[in-house]
Amino acid sequence: MSVSEDVARRAPARRTATHDLTRTSGIGLGVTMIWFSLLVLVPLAAVVATAAAGGLGGFWSAISNEQTAAAIKLTVLSAFAVTVVNIVVGTTISWVLVRDGFPGKKLLELVIDIPFALPTIVAGLVLVSLYGNDSPLGLHVANTEYSVFLAFLFVTLPFVVRTVQPVLEQLDPEIEEAAASLGASRLTTFRRVVLPALVPAIAAGAALSFARAVGEYGSLVLLSGNLPFRSEVTSVRILAAIENDNRSSAAAIATLLLLISLAVIVLLDVVQRRVARRG
Amino acid sequence: MRRGLVAGAVALGMLGLSACGGSDAAEGDDKTISIVGFAVPEAANKNIADEFVKTDEGKGASFKTSYGASGDQSRAVADGLDADYVHFSVSTDVQRLVDAELVDPSWNQGENKGIVSTSVVVLGVRDGNPKDIQGWDDLVEPGVGIVTANPASSGAARWNALAAWGHITENGGSEEEATEFTEKLFANVVSLTNSGRDATTSFLQGNGDVLLAYENEAILAAQNGEGFEYVIPETTLLIENPGAVLEDSAPVAQDWLDFVLSKEGQKQFALTGFRPVNTAAPGTVDWDAVGLEPTDIKGAPVADDPFPEVPNLLTLEQDFGGGDWSGVADKLFGTGEDGQSLGIVTDAIAKSGKASS
Numbered sequence: 001m002s003v004s005e006d007v008a009r010r011a012p013a014r015r016t017a018t019h020d021l022t023r024t025s026g027i028g029l030g031v032t033m034i035w036f037s038l039l040v041l042v043p044l045a046a047v048v049a050t051a052a053a054g055g056l057g058g059f060w061s062a063i064s065n066e067q068t069a070a071a072i073k074l075t076v077l078s079a080f081a082v083t084v085v086n087i088v089v090g091t092t093i094s095w096v097l098v099r100d101g102f103p104g105k106k107l108l109e110l111v112i113d114i115p116f117a118l119p120t121i122v123a124g125l126v127l128v129s130l131y132g133n134d135s136p137l138g139l140h141v142a143n144t145e146y147s148v149f150l151a152f153l154f155v156t157l158p159f160v161v162r163t164v165q166p167v168l169e170q171l172d173p174e175i176e177e178a179a180a181s182l183g184a185s186r187l188t189t190f191r192r193v194v195l196p197a198l199v200p201a202i203a204a205g206a207a208l209s210f211a212r213a214v215g216e217y218g219s220l221v222l223l224s225g226n227l228p229f230r231s232e233v234t235s236v237r238i239l240a241a242i243e244n245d246n247r248s249s250a251a252a253i254a255t256l257l258l259l260i261s262l263a264v265i266v267l268l269d270v271v272q273r274r275v276a277r278r279g
Numbered sequence: 280m281r282r283g284l285v286a287g288a289v290a291l292g293m294l295g296l297s298a299c300g301g302s303d304a305a306e307g308d309d310k311t312i313s314i315v316g317f318a319v320p321e322a323a324n325k326n327i328a329d330e331f332v333k334t335d336e337g338k339g340a341s342f343k344t345s346y347g348a349s350g351d352q353s354r355a356v357a358d359g360l361d362a363d364y365v366h367f368s369v370s371t372d373v374q375r376l377v378d379a380e381l382v383d384p385s386w387n388q389g390e391n392k393g394i395v396s397t398s399v400v401v402l403g404v405r406d407g408n409p410k411d412i413q414g415w416d417d418l419v420e421p422g423v424g425i426v427t428a429n430p431a432s433s434g435a436a437r438w439n440a441l442a443a444w445g446h447i448t449e450n451g452g453s454e455e456e457a458t459e460f461t462e463k464l465f466a467n468v469v470s471l472t473n474s475g476r477d478a479t480t481s482f483l484q485g486n487g488d489v490l491l492a493y494e495n496e497a498i499l500a501a502q503n504g505e506g507f508e509y510v511i512p513e514t515t516l517l518i519e520n521p522g523a524v525l526e527d528s529a530p531v532a533q534d535w536l537d538f539v540l541s542k543e544g545q546k547q548f549a550l551t552g553f554r555p556v557n558t559a560a561p562g563t564v565d566w567d568a569v570g571l572e573p574t575d576i577k578g579a580p581v582a583d584d585p586f587p588e589v590p591n592l593l594t595l596e597q598d599f600g601g602g603d604w605s606g607v608a609d610k611l612f613g614t615g616e617d618g619q620s621l622g623i624v625t626d627a628i629a630k631s632g633k634a635s636s
Contacts, residue, residue, distance in 0.1 A: 134485030
């Protein structure tokens with residue numbers, strides 16, 4: 001009997017003692033970690049390392065550049081606003097899709113996913129033809145700060161809808177009826193029974209839509225006009241830094257975006273736990 | 280059994296990865312030319328390739344091509360994208376490859392100074408020219424909306440900004456006056472896109488009254504059925520696109536470059552809207568030298584004079600301290616970061632935003 005076989009035979013017992021992993025799940029975890037590292041952790045580490053190459057001073061000067069700071073502010077504020085809108089509207093849409101029956105419902109289900117399916121540059125073209133100067137709707141949003149909000153709204157629409165919908169489908173209406181029969185008003189039922197069940201899904205959808213918005217480029221690049229201090233977003237500043245062969249600046253701005261996204265995701269997670277516990 | 284499957288899948292995956300890595304070895308075929316270039320000359324290069332394979336030097340040659348934004352393509356080659364011949368919008372993109380020791384520093388010492396295609400900066404206008412745009416001075420009038428690619432994020436857009444700057448400095452104006460003009464110009468910009476292509480799209484979608492564009496792109500757009508009217512200002516800048524062969528490329532790549540510069544090569548560029556390279560009189564067309572009649576060029580506004588003579592044609596070489604941009608790069612386009620000074624154009628763009636917000 002070779003040593004390796006011997007080790008292999010003994011290994012599961014040891015693992016079970018400490019980590020509760022069978023060999024199959026051990027391999028599964030290994031593959032997951034390799035996959036995750038190759039696709040996510042290594043590139044992320046490279047971005048942060050490039051940012052660090054410029055030193056703290058370089059990092060600060062990159063993100064405190066007036067024009068960059070204005071772009072970051074616009075991007076983050078618009079992403080926040082869009083996320084708040086999505087929380088309300090997205091939940092409403094999924095409620096309508098799950099609880100109400102109406103003609104054309106199947107079609108609406110399909111249409112919701114279009115912002116996902118559309119290549120972002122095509123989305124940008126559609127938006128600029130609808131809301132540009134030749135707008136058939138008479139809405140001239142192009143080249144203003146609102147164009148950023150509009151583009152974000154378009155591309156992030158499906159996130160909350162698609163995370164909340166399956167949870168709502170699992171929620172048994174009988175529980176709400178039980179609450180009602182115990183004397184709870186509709187509002188109380190919603191607040192104390194339905195909402196706590198939905199909050200994790202809403203938070204997950206909100207985190208996705210915020211993160212997506214912060215990094216958005218393709219759909220707004222034609223619509224926003226990229227005017228400095230007005231409608232220029234952070235991804236465009238990153239592009240400008242790269243074009244000027246200033247990779248550490250580009251990485252510094254990207255790292256800041258990463259940190260902001262991370263902070264928001266953590267914050268949403270905390271909120272979600274709080275609400276879930278209170279419910 | 281299950282475990283065997285997982286292991287098998289992992290092994291297969293590894294095999295796939297190593298197969299991808301191994302394909303490099305198949306390259307280096309001495310009759311394959313990898314062309315990496317900016318997007319616009321794709322059509323011309325394709326036609327030139329069809330002619331090249333009919334010659335003795337080009338017999339049996341095959342091509343691999345990659346086209347995209349000039350700066351992106353240059354960075355990709357510097358980072359290891361396989362290339363034998365590069366064709367960029369601005370010479371600074373070739374300089375990047377010289378710095379990376381991929382292109383010989385003497386690439387621009389030939390008779391053509393490394394330039395393989397040329398054009399001029401023009402002003403695209405709406406049908407019928409309702410704002411009566413005739414030259415640069417009309418662009419700074421109140422109420423004129425300008426669409427241009429951003430010189431900060433698109434190296435190619437620097438031609439536009441430099442043409443506007445030269446309109447003042449090369450017509451007797453001082454640098455202060457040119458700075459003021461540049462600031463007024465950018466204050467009128469309504470859309471500042473990241474590439475020339477995006478600028479054209481934005482303009483065609485109804486943004487602005489004037490598009491800062493290149494003559495060859497306007498002609499090519501007209502050939503593709505999405506043209507726009509344009510005006511050639513009295514003073515404008517000669518756009519010079521460089522081409523170079525990489526140091527470790529096969530000899531056939533040099534033959535290709537020679538062919539691109541030959542009568543046949545320049546003829547194909549002319550047919551897609553570029554002004555043929557003319558070292559004796561830059562920007563003017565010697566029709567016999569390329570074997571064409573003016574009317575062969577489709578899509579130009581005046582059929583029998585597709586490339587009108589420009590009264591005051593500026594060039595990097597004569598007017599701005601050399602073809603390598605060194606005379607104007609920092610002064611006009613410096614980012615103000617990383618030890619660079621703040622360029623006049625960069626500053627004008629920033630000011631335009633602050634004034635309007």
